[in-house]
Amino acid sequence: MLSDLNDKRALITGAAQGIGRSIAELFVERGARVVLADIDEEKVKQTAADLGAATLPVGCDVTDGEQVASAVSAAVTEWGGLDIAVNNAGIEIAKPLVETPDEEYDALMAINLKGVFLGIKHETPALAASGGGAIINMASVAGLGGVPLLGVYGASKGAVIRMSQTAALELRDAGIRVNAVCPSFIDTGMVSRLVDPFETATGANFDDVVALKQQRLGTAEEVAEMVAFLASDDAMFITASHYVLDCALSGSLF
Amino acid sequence: MTELLKDKTAIVTGGAKGLGKAIATALDASGARVVVADIDGDGAQQTASQLAHGEGAACDVRDDKQVEELLGWVTQRHGPVDIMVANAGIASVAPIAEMSQAEWRSVLDVNLDGVYSSVRHAGRSMAGNGGGAIITMASITGFAGSPLISHYAAAKAGVISLTRSAAVEWRDHGVRVNAICPGFIGTDLVLDRVPEFESALGVSLNDLIAQKQGRLGTVDDVAPLAVFLASERSRFCSGSAFVVDGGMDAALV
Numbered sequence: 001m002l003s004d005l006n007d008k009r010a011l012i013t014g015a016a017q018g019i020g021r022s023i024a025e026l027f028v029e030r031g032a033r034v035v036l037a038d039i040d041e042e043k044v045k046q047t048a049a050d051l052g053a054a055t056l057p058v059g060c061d062v063t064d065g066e067q068v069a070s071a072v073s074a075a076v077t078e079w080g081g082l083d084i085a086v087n088n089a090g091i092e093i094a095k096p097l098v099e100t101p102d103e104e105y106d107a108l109m110a111i112n113l114k115g116v117f118l119g120i121k122h123e124t125p126a127l128a129a130s131g132g133g134a135i136i137n138m139a140s141v142a143g144l145g146g147v148p149l150l151g152v153y154g155a156s157k158g159a160v161i162r163m164s165q166t167a168a169l170e171l172r173d174a175g176i177r178v179n180a181v182c183p184s185f186i187d188t189g190m191v192s193r194l195v196d197p198f199e200t201a202t203g204a205n206f207d208d209v210v211a212l213k214q215q216r217l218g219t220a221e222e223v224a225e226m227v228a229f230l231a232s233d234d235a236m237f238i239t240a241s242h243y244v245l246d247c248a249l250s251g252s253l254f
Numbered sequence: 255m256t257e258l259l260k261d262k263t264a265i266v267t268g269g270a271k272g273l274g275k276a277i278a279t280a281l282d283a284s285g286a287r288v289v290v291a292d293i294d295g296d297g298a299q300q301t302a303s304q305l306a307h308g309e310g311a312a313c314d315v316r317d318d319k320q321v322e323e324l325l326g327w328v329t330q331r332h333g334p335v336d337i338m339v340a341n342a343g344i345a346s347v348a349p350i351a352e353m354s355q356a357e358w359r360s361v362l363d364v365n366l367d368g369v370y371s372s373v374r375h376a377g378r379s380m381a382g383n384g385g386g387a388i389i390t391m392a393s394i395t396g397f398a399g400s401p402l403i404s405h406y407a408a409a410k411a412g413v414i415s416l417t418r419s420a421a422v423e424w425r426d427h428g429v430r431v432n433a434i435c436p437g438f439i440g441t442d443l444v445l446d447r448v449p450e451f452e453s454a455l456g457v458s459l460n461d462l463i464a465q466k467q468g469r470l471g472t473v474d475d476v477a478p479l480a481v482f483l484a485s486e487r488s489r490f491c492s493g494s495a496f497v498v499d500g501g502m503d504a505a506l507v
Contacts, residue, residue, distance in 0.1 A: 001283050002258060002481055165504040172468050172501055215425050222490040229487065234478035237437075237471045240504035241497040248425055248493030251418035 006031035009079035014089030016044040022220035037071040062115030082126035087119035088138040094197040097151040112156035132175020139180040168240030177239035184246030187217040214247040257285025268342030270297030272441040276473030315368030334383035338376035341391040365409035385428020392433040394503040421493030430492040437499025439471040467500030
């Protein structure tokens with residue numbers, strides 16, 4: 001039997017919608033209490049209302065260390081500690097590299113990479129005080145290989161994989177495991193926004209590419225299952241890894 | 255809680271002891287019917303007798319015909335096989351310069367050819383019966399250089415590659431194929447070779463393991479990952495290698 005998440009206290013960033021929300025739903029179903037952090041305060045309140053009493057919404061801009069620290073404090077104050085942190089908040093740019101404005105590059109890196117850095121930094125003391133725990137960082141298969149239009153996004157996700165490895169080594173003695181999750185194309189708003197620019201830029205039909213390389217779009221629930229596994233005590237010896245879910249997209253040449 | 259693998263039929267090769275036994279036990283505890291296959295038929299029977307829904311079978315995975323017959327036997331008794339854990343493996347210790355071709359061949363025969371036969375016959379059966387999950391036992395030695403076990407490491411790299419190709423070939427038939435890559439786990443396969451390893455390398459394996467992966471892994475560190483990969487919870491995972499090693503493979507120093 002696989003373990004559930006009973007008695008676990010979790011923080012999820014970018015939890016108002018998409019993959020983050022699905023992770024929150026599954027965590028609650030498996031018995032965890034969850035702080036839902038999101039920059040969209042209204043939406044995250046609604047998500048918390050939908051998910052029920054085991055959740056607590058907080059407004060949080062992950063590019064601001066103080067706000068990340070406050071989100072961690074919310075878990076400690078409300079639930080008495082922190083066992084699991086999911087650094088999930090992220091944005092995309094779907095543009096050729098040479099057409100990407102500098103300020104868009106900076107904004108993406110601030111959220112997707114510095115946000116993870118600040119998460120690791122501010123979550124660690126609370127996780128260590130709880131006797132150890134698990135950090136799961138949302139990366140992507142775009143961090144493992146090239147994807148037209150996703151140059152900046154992929155660079156940020158590649159960096160998240162690398163940072164997760166080093167964090168894992170540095171935090172092993174504190175009993176904190178750090179892993180990254182690498183989904184391919186998942187049925188979320190982020191991917192639906194990619195379709196038009198991708199087809200315009202490559203001349204390829206997006207659905208055909210998906211069918212050829214990963215059979216179908218993945219679902220946010222499927223990503224959540226992997227995050228929940230890595231967060232659970234069943235993954236006690238798993239750290240510094242990046243777990244791919246992509247229906248063989250990254251493992252095949254064609 | 256509903257049983258995750260209820261009504262599923264699984265085969266675990268090399269299931270009589272060590273990692274295979276732990277995986278067979280975990281699959282059984284998750285509700286699957288488990289056929290414990292091993293070259294040691296008596297050992298397979300004995301392990302199977304400790305399971306709620308276990309059966310033992312003698313099978314030498316080096317013999318493609320025996321693997322084919324195993325699949326046929328299980329299918330006839332229980333219907334289509336849903337889960338194959340291609341786990342059987344052996345190891346020996348020798349520097350490349352002193353390794354005979356026979357020693358090289360003996361490890362490749364079991365650890366690569368045996369996985370090929372297990373994957374091939376399970377995948378063929380599953381592809382014609384609505385799908386299934388194949389889990390191959392690889393190793394982090396499939397990624398990084400490993401002195402004294404070059405044959406073992408080469409076989410495991412081959413297993414990872416075979417896993418990817420099989421995943422693509424059967425993607426549209428509902429057959430998922432994934433590899434598990436453990437670090438150093440405290441099984442006989444590892445522990446029996448510690449003295450040879452230490453004398454040849456001039457280091458203490460305990461020190462090396464403490465430094466590189468925190469502690470020696472246990473079979474129970476690996477078994478839940480096999481259950482996850484066998485279950486519907488991982489239904490979008492295929493063609494991947496999943497590392498469970500306390501961080502060893504990721505560390506450069």
